[in-house]
Amino acid sequence: MPLLLTEEQSMLRDSARGLISDHASVSHLRQLRDTRDDTGFSRQLWATFAEMGFAGLLVPEEHGGSGLGAVEAGVIMEEIGRTLMPSPFLATAVLSASALARAGSAGQKSEYLPKIASGALLSALALDEGAKHRPLHTALQAVRSGNGFRLSGAKAMVVDGHVADLLLVVARSAGTPGERDGLTLFLVDPKAKGVAIERTIMVDAHNAARIRFDDVEVTADHVLGEVDGGAAVLSSVLDLGRGAVASEMVGLSEEVFGRTVAYLKERKQFGKAIGEFQALQHRAAHLYIEIEITRAAVLKALQAIDADPAKAAAAVAVAKARAGTTATLAVQEGVQMHGGMGMTDQFDIGFFMKRARVCEELLGDANYHAAQLAQLRGY
Amino acid sequence: MADLDTFRRETRAWLEANCPPEMRRPMTSEEDTFWGGRNAKFSSEPQRIWFERMRDKGWTVPHWPKEYGGGGLDGEEAKIVRQEMAAIGARAPITSFGISMLGPALLKYGTDEQKREHLPKITAGLIRWCQGYSEPNAGSDLASLQTRAESDGDDYVINGQKIWTSYANYADWIFCLVRTDPTAKKHDGISFILFDMTSKGVSTKPILLISGRSPFCETFFDNVRVPKANVLGTVNRGWDVAKYLLQHERAMISGMGERGGSRPLGQVAADSIGSDGQGRLDDALLRADIATFDVDEAALAAAAERMVDLAKAGQGHPAFSSAMKYYGTELNKRRHELLMSAGGINALEWESDRSGEGARPRAWLRTKANSIEGGTSEVMLGIVAKRILDLPGA
Ligand SMILES: Cc1cc2nc3c(=O)[nH]c(=O)nc-3n(C[C@H](O)[C@H](O)[C@H](O)COP(=O)(O)OP(=O)(O)OC[C@H]3O[C@@H](n4cnc5c(N)ncnc54)[C@H](O)[C@@H]3O)c2cc1C
Numbered sequence: 001m002p003l004l005l006t007e008e009q010s011m012l013r014d015s016a017r018g019l020i021s022d023h024a025s026v027s028h029l030r031q032l033r034d035t036r037d038d039t040g041f042s043r044q045l046w047a048t049f050a051e052m053g054f055a056g057l058l059v060p061e062e063h064g065g066s067g068l069g070a071v072e073a074g075v076i077m078e079e080i081g082r083t084l085m086p087s088p089f090l091a092t093a094v095l096s097a098s099a100l101a102r103a104g105s106a107g108q109k110s111e112y113l114p115k116i117a118s119g120a121l122l123s124a125l126a127l128d129e130g131a132k133h134r135p136l137h138t139a140l141q142a143v144r145s146g147n148g149f150r151l152s153g154a155k156a157m158v159v160d161g162h163v164a165d166l167l168l169v170v171a172r173s174a175g176t177p178g179e180r181d182g183l184t185l186f187l188v189d190p191k192a193k194g195v196a197i198e199r200t201i202m203v204d205a206h207n208a209a210r211i212r213f214d215d216v217e218v219t220a221d222h223v224l225g226e227v228d229g230g231a232a233v234l235s236s237v238l239d240l241g242r243g244a245v246a247s248e249m250v251g252l253s254e255e256v257f258g259r260t261v262a263y264l265k266e267r268k269q270f271g272k273a274i275g276e277f278q279a280l281q282h283r284a285a286h287l288y289i290e291i292e293i294t295r296a297a298v299l300k301a302l303q304a305i306d307a308d309p310a311k312a313a314a315a316v317a318v319a320k321a322r323a324g325t326t327a328t329l330a331v332q333e334g335v336q337m338h339g340g341m342g343m344t345d346q347f348d349i350g351f352f353m354k355r356a357r358v359c360e361e362l363l364g365d366a367n368y369h370a371a372q373l374a375q376l377r378g379y
Numbered sequence: 380m381a382d383l384d385t386f387r388r389e390t391r392a393w394l395e396a397n398c399p400p401e402m403r404r405p406m407t408s409e410e411d412t413f414w415g416g417r418n419a420k421f422s423s424e425p426q427r428i429w430f431e432r433m434r435d436k437g438w439t440v441p442h443w444p445k446e447y448g449g450g451g452l453d454g455e456e457a458k459i460v461r462q463e464m465a466a467i468g469a470r471a472p473i474t475s476f477g478i479s480m481l482g483p484a485l486l487k488y489g490t491d492e493q494k495r496e497h498l499p500k501i502t503a504g505l506i507r508w509c510q511g512y513s514e515p516n517a518g519s520d521l522a523s524l525q526t527r528a529e530s531d532g533d534d535y536v537i538n539g540q541k542i543w544t545s546y547a548n549y550a551d552w553i554f555c556l557v558r559t560d561p562t563a564k565k566h567d568g569i570s571f572i573l574f575d576m577t578s579k580g581v582s583t584k585p586i587l588l589i590s591g592r593s594p595f596c597e598t599f600f601d602n603v604r605v606p607k608a609n610v611l612g613t614v615n616r617g618w619d620v621a622k623y624l625l626q627h628e629r630a631m632i633s634g635m636g637e638r639g640g641s642r643p644l645g646q647v648a649a650d651s652i653g654s655d656g657q658g659r660l661d662d663a664l665l666r667a668d669i670a671t672f673d674v675d676e677a678a679l680a681a682a683a684e685r686m687v688d689l690a691k692a693g694q695g696h697p698a699f700s701s702a703m704k705y706y707g708t709e710l711n712k713r714r715h716e717l718l719m720s721a722g723g724i725n726a727l728e729w730e731s732d733r734s735g736e737g738a739r740p741r742a743w744l745r746t747k748a749n750s751i752e753g754g755t756s757e758v759m760l761g762i763v764a765k766r767i768l769d770l771p772g773a
Contacts, residue, residue, distance in 0.1 A: 269518060280757065345587040365723075
């Protein structure tokens with residue numbers, strides 16, 4: 001498979017880019033931040049996303065979606081990265097839709113997937129508990145009770161957790177934190193008794209919540225997939241999410257880079273454009289190369305997921321690790337080469353720096369994925 | 380030597396008796412820094428006590444002459460004071476551009492009258508200074524500045540605009556670069572002048588930073604009248620003063636790479652991420668990064684010490700502060716990247732009680748300016764290439 005977008009994928013990119021750049025430039029995020037918007041994104045824009053088929057991108061056709069794959073999800077995420085548009089795309093359309101499509105019962109699929117595709121239902125994945133992404137370290141307890149379970153514990157940085165109509169909660173129904181066996185996924189109503197949701201204001205002005213579960217009752221119908229066997233589904237869903245976040249970081253890196261190169265051509269010091277200084281030329285060239293290499297690695301990973309999710313782990317680790325280091329470099333160089341301007345809130349560059357830091361932590365940072373790669377390769 | 384040992388013992392005892400316990404804890408927010416000035420407020424009683432005791436002893440600036448409110452100590456003694464303060468984690472009693480930047484330039488270039496007028500107010504924290512160097516079109520290329528000062532009898536009349544003036548909105552006085560000879564080559568027509576920020580025609584406008592705080596301003600001068608006697612150094616030779624001051628500014632900024640009173644990175648990370656069975660940080664690669672950082676930080680501290688010793692022995696290179704500025708600021712940025720990584724998602728919270736109002740991410744973002752303010756990293760490397768390595772065309 002050539003490492004290129006197909007014609008259909010390019011068309012998808014163009015229509016996403018048109019919509020996003022018209023309606024959700026960085027000033028859109030700035031406005032949401034400055035007005036301390038309760039929702040944290042535009043519901044109207046999300047409705048348009050759904051109309052264009054983006055919300056149901058990964059929902060199978062029989063449930064009202066377009067049944068597309070990881071590469072297409074990456075295409076949308078990259079455009080989101082260019083303008084930092086906050087949207088439920090990652091949490092709802094990528095993570096939740098794919099979890100439901102892969103592991104849901106017939107009843108669960110027909111209940112939730114069409115609503116996701118139509119844009120009517122927002123859903124969030126409640127996974128991480130500690131400071132760092134460590135899926136197998138899940139400690140939130142699911143204790144059997146009657147024909148159901150009781151959930152107790154807490155989750156941190158649940159993306160879109162405060163607006164979700166449905167929570168996908170990863171819990172430990174057996175074993176001890178660190179073990180692969182014993183994880184179970186539950187579908188939980190955020191309004192259920194014992195669920196406490198606290199929105200947190202994050203550095204990047206995107207949505208996240210801390211959620212506590214205090215003896216929350218769920219029935220057997222709320223189990224997504226197999227009891228104790230959630231890790232397999234989870235890891236394929238997470239790999240898809242990682243590919244998506246890596247794509248967002250590619251878009252973000254490229255946008256910062258583009259703005260920086262434009263500034264190098266326009267800002268004059270010592271009687272010439274600062275882009276004439278070799279000290280900056282070489283670094284701009286270096287950054288360009290880093291971004292191009294990362295772009296290829298990310299596309300490779302997305303294609304690998306579409307080809308066979310079970311065999312994509314190494315490619316995904318490479319992609320997310322690279323995307324993290326590249327985005328970090330891109331935003332640092334962007335701020336530095338803008339000089340004092342780069343430090344001002346009035347300039348958009350800082351938004352990219354903040355978002356890059358959050359994307360780096362989301363679903364595993366560069367170190368996490370480098371360590372995964374080492375493990376997969378047996379050293 | 381015996382004398383120095385005695386001095387160390389006495390210093391230790393004095394600090395032990397006089398530095399309040401609250402002033403030995405790591406700083407956690409901006410309010411922990413005392414800047415002095417006409418409108419200065421202490422954020423706590425211990426902060427006031429600590430400042431006043433140090434001021435009375437002349438130790439806000441231990442190595443300045445006693446007649447200006449300094450401690451009159453020689454280099455070795457001043458170093459002992461620094462070391463003993465560091466040993467108990469004592470905070471600086473005052474942070475001030477007067478002490479770290481203007482003071483050294485006044486001592487070297489000031490007339491007797493200028494020194495008597497300004498230095499005691501700096502050591503006593505009575506006047507807060509700001510730095511009027513950069514302009515919208517004169518950043519790295521500082522010498523192309525355009526703010527003009529026109530002669531009018533005993534005064535200059537100043538017109539123009541400065542930018543990135545840190546804390547201009549809190550400052551009492553400004554040290555400012557102005558063009559007094561527009562016809563000369565760009566370095567030759569600049570003068571260095573001091574004036575009161577309450578002078579008629581001075582106004583400031585804050586610029587909000589990505590850290591969500593606003594330490595700096597645009598500063599405007601509209602027919603500001605300043606007595607000619609306020610020029611520091613020779614008229615039209617202000618560039619010499621400016622460069623000398625910049626060496627001190629750079630040395631000060633490079634010091635930010637040193638940890639001071641804060642907790643070691645490895646411990647911060649272990650608290651956040653946890654350790655494996657053997658007490659090693661449970662993230663092998665982060666552990667390796669932190670260890671490498673610790674190595675570099677210790678080496679930088681040694682280099683900073685050696686720089687002072689070389690200067691004292693008359694063997695220092697005036698441009699070496701650029702090397703230190705470059706390294707110290709890049710290191711400080713690395714430190715804060717690692718702190719963010721160690722904190723993981725908990726370090727991403729911007730507004731919450733849990734995060735201390737986002738102290739960590741705000742500090743992280745603020746450090747991104749370290750490699751820009753006081754001359755960018757690129758400009759520092761250029762200075763090392765040209766002035767120390769003597770490379771052609773650099
Ligand atoms: C937090 C902060 C506080 C500050 N406080 C003060 C203050 O109190 N008073 C004051 O007067 N100024 C202050 N400054 C201004 C500071 O000194 C300038 O921002 C700095 O000198 C850079 O100028 P500039 O922002 O115009 O960037 P530019 O000069 O436009 O530089 C843009 C980019 O081009 C690069 N570049 C420029 N020339 C060259 C070259 N020859 N070779 C290679 N690369 C080059 C720079 O390194 C930078 O990456 C402050 C700045 C900051 C960020």
